[in-house]
Amino acid sequence: MSTLFSLKGKVALITGATNGIGLGMAKGLAEAEIDQIILTYRSEGPLERATNVLKEINPKVVISAVHADLGAGTEDEVVDKIVTEAYAVAQSGVIDILINNAGINNRHPFEAFPAADFAEVLRINLQIPIKLTQRVGTQMLKTKTEGRVVFTASLMSFQGGMNATAYAVTKGGINQFTKALSNEWSSKGIRINSIAPGYIDTNLTGTMDPQHRATILPRIPIGRWGEIDDFKGPIVFLTSDASRYVTGETLLVDGGWMGR
Ligand SMILES: NC(=O)c1ccc[n+]([C@@H]2O[C@H](COP(=O)([O-])OP(=O)(O)OC[C@H]3O[C@@H](n4cnc5c(N)ncnc54)[C@H](OP(=O)(O)O)[C@@H]3O)[C@@H](O)[C@H]2O)c1
Known part of the structure; x- marks a missing residue:
């Protein structure tokens, strides 16, 4: 890998x-x-599988894990646990890169949207990422770390979608938060960016209505759904010196969807 x-x-x-x-x-x-x-x-099985995959790619990388169900307890309790345990295991004592990626989507027509389902999406996709960024970012500022914060946004950062009002609120919010926080922190050495995936084959999209899924492929210019490996390059770009003058940006990784 070049030093860039x-x-x-x-x-x-x-x-x-x-x-x-x-x-x-x-x-x-x-x-x-x-x-x-x-x-x-959240659970041991996926953690073990992910650790094995990462170790196979790079046997030297240290993989550490913090147990956190983002839906359990209060928001502050969850964030406090993640921050405390993450800094306790960080081998340099510093976290250089924060990636707020975990997210969910609860889909209902708005007139029948249960309040608890709406609140859960706000909490996991928006409120916890914001609180986590405040805690970790404040520590980056204190230690004068050249920090990089990346959020996982969405096409719904730009478009409204259907039966996904809560999700659209959160992903639109992430897009605005990326810009607003970049204005405050980029001069202090922390770059803030987001990645907006298009339609990617994951557990999240596996719950979509099959009829809706079938309408999507013909509208993706590149001609296929996204794969998880399509995010390797974009995240390395945004967290490395290759993007040193890029901040406040939401990078679409969508096979051309938004260009149509
Ligand atoms: N797939 C797409 O087409 C698409 C498009 C645009 C944006 N996104 C965004 O991409 C991000 C990742 O989604 P994905 O598509 O990769 O879906 P995914 O495979 O379901 O991954 C979601 C991740 O979030 C974690 N998570 C969800 N709820 C959690 C909770 N309560 N506590 C702790 N962790 C929790 C999951 O943990 P487990 O491993 O334990 O399940 C999983 O690792 C999300 O922010 C999503 O909004 C996805």
Whole structure:
């Protein structure tokens, strides 16, 4: 890996990397020779599988895990646990890269949207990422770390979607938060960016109505659904020196969808 894209010496904390797009991103970090990846996880099975995949790519990468169900307890309790345990295992004592990736979508027509389902999406996709960024970013500022924060946004950061009002609120919010926080922190050494995936084959999209799924492929210019490995390059770009003048940006990784 050329030095431009190398993550040697860096420590990353990533949520939701035991499956899907987050795992694809973690694979990219491992390929870029990052020193340590701290994953949050919910259950042992996916954690073990993800660890094996990452170790196979780069046997030298240190994989550490923090147990966190983002839906359990109060938001502050969850964030406090992640931050405390992540800094306790960070081998350099510093977290250089924070990737807020974990996310869910509860789909209902708005008139029948249960309040608890709406609140759960706000909490996991928006409120916890914001709180986690405040805690980790404040520590980056204190230690004068050249920080990189990346959020997983969505096409719904730009489009409204159907039966996904809560999801659209959160992903639109992430897009705005990326810009607003970049305005505050980029001059202090922390770059803030997002990646907006198009339609990617993961557990999340596996729950979509099959009829809806079938209408999507013909509209993707590149001619296929996205795969998790499509996120290796974009995350390495946004967390390495290759993107050193890129901040406040939401990078579409969508096979051309938004160009239509
Ligand atoms: N797939 C797409 O087409 C698409 C498009 C645009 C944006 N996105 C975004 O991409 C991100 C990743 O989604 P994905 O498609 O890769 O779906 P996924 O395979 O379901 O992955 C979601 C990740 O979030 C974790 N997660 C979900 N709820 C959690 C909770 N309560 N506590 C802890 N972890 C939790 C999951 O943990 P487990 O491993 O334990 O399940 C998993 O690692 C999300 O932010 C999503 O909104 C996806």
